[in-house]
Amino acid sequence: xxxxxxxxxxxxxxxxxxxxxxxxxxxxxxxxxxxxxxxxxxxxxxxxxxxxxxxxxxxxxxxxxxxxxxxxxxxxxxxxxxxxxxxxxxxxxxxxxxxxxxxxxxxxxxxxxxxxxxxxxxxxxxxxxxxxxxxxxxxxxxxxxxxxxxxxxxxxxxxxxxxxxxxxxxxxxxxxxxxxxxxxxxxxxxxxxxxxxxxxxxxxxxxxxxxxxxxxxxxxxxxxxxxxxxxxxxxxxxxxxxxxxxxxxxxxxxxxxxxxxxxxxxxxxxxxxxxxxxxxxxxxxxxxxxxxxxxxxxxxxxxxxxxxxxxxxxxxxxxxx
Numbered sequence: 044x045x046x047x048x049x050x051x052x053x054x055x056x057x058x059x060x061x062x063x064x065x066x067x068x069x070x071x072x073x074x075x076x077x078x079x080x081x082x083x084x085x086x087x088x089x090x091x092x093x094x095x096x097x098x099x100x101x102x103x104x105x106x107x108x109x110x111x112x113x114x115x116x117x118x119x120x121x122x123x124x125x126x127x128x129x130x131x132x133x134x135x136x137x138x139x140x141x142x143x144x145x146x147x148x149x150x151x152x153x154x155x156x157x158x159x160x161x162x163x164x165x166x167x168x169x170x171x172x173x174x175x176x177x178x179x180x181x182x183x184x185x186x187x188x189x190x191x192x193x194x195x196x197x198x199x200x201x202x203x204x205x206x207x208x209x210x211x212x213x214x215x216x217x218x219x220x221x222x223x224x225x226x227x228x229x230x231x232x233x234x235x236x237x238x239x240x241x242x243x244x245x246x247x248x249x250x251x252x253x254x255x256x257x258x259x260x261x262x263x264x265x266x267x268x269x270x271x272x273x274x275x276x277x278x279x280x281x282x283x284x285x286x287x288x289x290x291x292x293x294x295x296x297x298x299x300x301x302x303x304x305x306x307x308x309x310x311x312x313x314x315x316x317x318x319x320x321x322x323x324x325x326x327x328x329x330x331x332x333x334x335x336x337x338x339x340x341x342x343x344x345x346x347x348x349x350x351x352x353x354x355x356x357x358x359x360x361x362x363x364x
Contacts, residue, residue: 058071080115093111094114095140099141101144102143102145104151127143131147135192163190164186198278205221219280220280223282229336230251255341257330263329285345
């Protein structure tokens with residue numbers, strides 16, 4: 044029998060219990076360890092409240108852990124979600140959360156996804172194998188919860204870096220494209236252009252010109268697995284993608300517009316747009332408007348494509364910019 048009197052909670056603790064015949068892995072929760080929120084380390088709460096159904100999973104850099112979690116139930120206690128956030132744990136939901144990811148693992152995956160292009164599926168299951176690489180102790184699948192956390196984390200990071208928390212009117216006052224990062228080398232009025240640049244003579248006015256290009260990627264297909272009403276976007280056109288509802292309304296108003304054939308040699312993206320298989324696809328690709336010299340996307344310059352590289356879709360993105 045093992046009695047825990049005092050132990051500092053660490054995520055890398057790996058314990059084994061002797062059954063009389065062999066050792067078996069055992070969690071700190073099973074040994075009676077409780078993690079108390081809302082109080083300094085080592086302090087006890089007189090009115091602890093267990094997590095929902097006493098079932099809580101924490102995703103950290105070295106694995107996926109089942110822990111015994113107690114919230115503070117004192118009269119001055121904060122909401123459960125806020126208690127988790129003050130511990131640097133991001134909950135998967137705001138109502139009776141049963142899963143959280145540490146800020147450390149979210150920062151790690153945020154950078155890793157950009158540098159290595161690792162998918163969320165691969166990253167999560169790497170953590171699952173790190174927890175138990177034998178497959179003999181299957182754990183509850185928290186993949187969907189983890190991806191929901193990642194989505195919200197990136198959205199909040201975008202708002203933070205755009206300074207939206209300082210707006211007295213709140214985040215809802217964010218304007219279209221306001222969170223996008225502008226190309227620092229391209230001419231930006233009021234930022235890197237001299238005074239009276241509009242009055243420059245014709246022989247030097249080209250120095251202040253903005254060169255744009257239209258590009259598309261037809262490998263970025265998205266299946267019709269959901270709809271906007273059940274899976275709405277978080278930013279509503281605040282960064283690079285156009286606002287979805289207005290964009291689709293514009294496309295529907297030009298649904299009967301015939302696509303002009305391209306005179307470019309073998310430009311199949313346009314000429315064969317209506318012949319390619321698009322059944323079951325919500326988007327057949329992604330179109331972008333970039334600065335030609337530095338390939339940076341313009342605010343509200345990215346949108347989904349339907350049936351190839353239709354001109355009306357590129358015009359729509361240009362209108363919003």
